[in-house]
Amino acid sequence: MNIEKDYIKLIFGLKLKQARTNKNLSLFGLAKITDLSKSYLNEIEKGKKYPKTDKIILLAEKLEVSYDNMVSLKLDNNLAPIGEILKSGILKEIPLEIFGIQENDLIDIIANAPAKVNAFISTIIEIAQHYNLTRESFFLASLRSYQEAHNNYFEDLEQKVLDFSKAFYVNIDSKISIEELTAILIEEYGYTIQELVFSEQEQLGDLRSIFVPKSKTLLLSLDIDEPQKAFILAKEIAYNFLEITERLYTFSWIKFDNFDQVLNNFYASYFAGALLIPRQKLIDELNLFLAKTDPKPQEMIALMSGFNVSPESFYQRLTNILPKDFQLKNLFFLRLSHQIGADTYQIKKELHITNQQEPHANEMNEHYCRRWVSIRTIEESLKQKKNHFFDAQISSYENSKNEYLVFSSATPDPFKVDCIRSISVGILITPAVKKKFKFMESNSIKKQVVGVTCETCAVKNCLERVSPPIQLEQKTRNENTDLIVQQYMAKFS
Known part of the structure; x- marks a missing residue:
């Protein structure tokens, strides 16, 4: 969505509709006194068109509002939150298409019921402030909704893992070694991998890895165990095999700059999990476990350790x-x-x-x-x-x-x-x-x-x-x- 361009058109449309309704005029009535077509005015109010200067002067004159007020991007107090959320760019950061929302749908909803949308947005802002919800919290909640909508199963990523195993001749039916993961990153993707004592720097105490894109250097903490190391390496392979460029550079994450990073971090993590825990192998192991009539805790631990x-x-x-x-x-x-x-x-x-x-x-x-x-x-x-x-x-x-x-x-x-x-x-x-x-x-x-x-x-x-x-x-x-x-x-x- 081109938020900057659409923002200007939508704000003008909202102001035109507000001025018209303040005069108790229908679209038909406004069309009659301006000699402009009703369909043209309707598209302006929905934020789909922006009139030329002579048309704005005509509309301002007939609605008895100033030209400057009509072209100003400042909204009245009762519509201000809509302007703030549009101007903030938050909609630009979230790929609305993954939720099945099209640009025109969003504009129509806002244009057709600005007061109700305003009340809804104000409520969301108030809830967010009350519960101290951060931008990251909002992004993660959106991701969770996306996962739940798909029952947290993504066939395309499962297939990508199979494609990878075939292309790199990796036997995913056996436990993939750290050495094999490391070799793929170094030999195929040109990585340099170094292990450091992150804990020597207090601020890095919670981090397990840092990727330096300019030199393609992966810095690993010496404090991580083998499963953590395998996951980090598999995730780096995912970023490369899936050709993801908009990504995070630390594990665990420090901040998300945009929703694409959140989504891509999930895709890479899903790929890594599916690579280290192949679907068919897990299904077979679970079937054996579920057939037991009196399984012991250590048997489940052994299953995980496999x-x-x-x-x-x-x-x-x-x-x-x-x-x-x-x-x-x-x-x-x-x-x-x-x-x-x-x-x-x-x-x-x-x-x-x-x-x-x-x-x-x-x-x-x-x-x-x-x-x-x-x-x-x-x-x-x-x-x-x-x-x-x-x-x-x-x-x-x-x-x-x-x-x-x-x-x-x-x-x-x-x-x-x-x-x-x-x-x-x-x-x-x-x-x-x-x-x-x-x-x-x-x-x-x-x-x-x-x-x-x-x-x-x-x-x-x-x-x-x-x-x-x-x-x-x-x-x-x-x-x-x-x-x-x-x-x-x-x-x-």
């Missing part, structure tokens, strides 16, 4: 494969972070397929249910001093009665000192799920009644509760009050 990836990459890959190849259409992915010694747990990343599932991020500083296996694995990891603690649980939500089979792994956070994080995938339990998971009928998996947050939870006599159910109690009071009000209205009608 791939040269971190637990997070493995769980992310599950969100690609389970909906597509196992027809498990309702699941969630959560990453929780915990500072050792603190009493708080934060959701840092989430994904929901196909609908918004029960456990989800809460921006009201409420306390997530301490009965979640996502939290218990963190606690047990610290208690048992294990670098990778795995557990599973059937979580039965008190409020909705929905049940989820949840797998969770807790490991030290590779990006933050004295932090533990857990990665979890939860699958909504249905009769079809019970047939796929043979061990669902056994008593080996703990079943736990849970809530979302303590403040909204109806579980009675919960020993793990860290806050009273104040939000639930308020909701109940409002419902009871409304019931009595309805009785009085019926009585005195």
